[in-house]
Amino acid sequence: MSAAFVTGGSSGIGLEAARQLASAGHDVALFARDPDKLLAARNSILNDAPSRRIEIFPVDVSERDTMLAAIDRALDIFGAPQMAIASAGIAEPGLFTEQSLALHEEHMAVNYFGSLYFTRAVSDAMITAGGGKIGLISSGAAFFGIYGYGAYAPSKFALRGLAEVLHLELGHKGIGITLCYPPDTDTPQLAAENRTKPVATQKITKGGGLWSAQDVAAALIEGMNKDKFVVTPGFQIGALHRLTSLIAPALRWHQKRIIRKEEP
Numbered sequence: 001m002s003a004a005f006v007t008g009g010s011s012g013i014g015l016e017a018a019r020q021l022a023s024a025g026h027d028v029a030l031f032a033r034d035p036d037k038l039l040a041a042r043n044s045i046l047n048d049a050p051s052r053r054i055e056i057f058p059v060d061v062s063e064r065d066t067m068l069a070a071i072d073r074a075l076d077i078f079g080a081p082q083m084a085i086a087s088a089g090i091a092e093p094g095l096f097t098e099q100s101l102a103l104h105e106e107h108m109a110v111n112y113f114g115s116l117y118f119t120r121a122v123s124d125a126m127i128t129a130g131g132g133k134i135g136l137i138s139s140g141a142a143f144f145g146i147y148g149y150g151a152y153a154p155s156k157f158a159l160r161g162l163a164e165v166l167h168l169e170l171g172h173k174g175i176g177i178t179l180c181y182p183p184d185t186d187t188p189q190l191a192a193e194n195r196t197k198p199v200a201t202q203k204i205t206k207g208g209g210l211w212s213a214q215d216v217a218a219a220l221i222e223g224m225n226k227d228k229f230v231v232t233p234g235f236q237i238g239a240l241h242r243l244t245s246l247i248a249p250a251l252r253w254h255q256k257r258i259i260r261k262e263e264p
């Protein structure tokens, strides 16, 4: 039986991806910090896919050695996964002059290095096993600098840089890399960030549309199955992906208009 490993699998996009992979016949390993949320996620997935094996691994993806040890335990149980998705992430919007340096470091540690440790460990195992597919979640905020995302966006730009290299280096070793750029997606994280998000940031990101976690997860998994490198949910994100360097001056002009009005 083939397995799927999912970080951030206890909530939002990761939980929906894990649920869809279990329903498609995969056993699943879930990685996230809060054991209670992991248990609830396991029960909810088992409800939809009762005959699958679902194991939970309470771990902080940014703690390198404990994370690698947790993946080793999952590899002992399941062997190399056929599918692996790194969805664990944090997003705290705010202004550069008001955010702490520690918060910048935390975004890189979780969103970038957490995804990197996971990718390194599962790709090593997949190469030995003869192949596999890895899904990484960047963001629509990784195409151009968006007001209010000084701590968050760079971690997603970095992930994009890594994925572009891995697509080239691992592709011919039988490892598919799929990079997803979701717009705002209706998850607990979006609800939490909206409580402190500057009004200008909300108005700017609204232009990307609002997706459900189910639909983003489905688009990512479909992209992985079809060996697509890039998944862009929605026409706005698709257009941004193709056009950003061309329309960068227009995107700055568009934001400055909103910022002048909302952030005196």
Ligand SMILES: NC(=O)C1=CN([C@@H]2O[C@H](COP(=O)(O)OP(=O)(O)OC[C@H]3O[C@@H](n4cnc5c(N)ncnc54)[C@H](OP(=O)(O)O)[C@@H]3O)[C@@H](O)[C@H]2O)C=CC1
Pocket (backbone or CB within 6 Å): 007, 008, 009, 010, 011, 012, 013, 014, 031, 032, 033, 034, 035, 037, 059, 060, 061, 062, 087, 088, 089, 090, 091, 110, 111, 114, 137, 138, 139, 140, 181, 182, 183, 184, 185, 186, 187, 188, 189, 190, 213
């Ligand atoms: N929602 C949105 O609008 C968008 C989201 N994204 C990206 O999609 C991904 C998923 O986001 P979303 O589903 O909205 O978020 P949620 O907050 O709903 O879920 C995040 C998951 O990541 C886990 N997680 C967070 N920090 C850590 C950590 N340090 N170690 C291990 N697990 C961690 C959480 O569990 P726990 O807290 O228990 O650890 C939870 O399972 C993120 O990378 C996000 O940046 C991209 C674009 C838009």
Ligand SMILES: CCCCCCCCCCCCCCCC(=O)[C@@H](N)CO
Pocket (backbone or CB within 6 Å): 091, 139, 140, 141, 182, 183, 184, 185, 189, 190, 193, 204, 205, 206, 207, 208, 209, 236, 247, 250, 251, 254
């Ligand atoms: C010429 C003028 C055209 C203007 C169009 C502007 C469209 C911008 C869309 C960007 C959407 C980015 C959402 C990121 C969400 C995210 O990553 C967080 N919610 C994470 O939790």
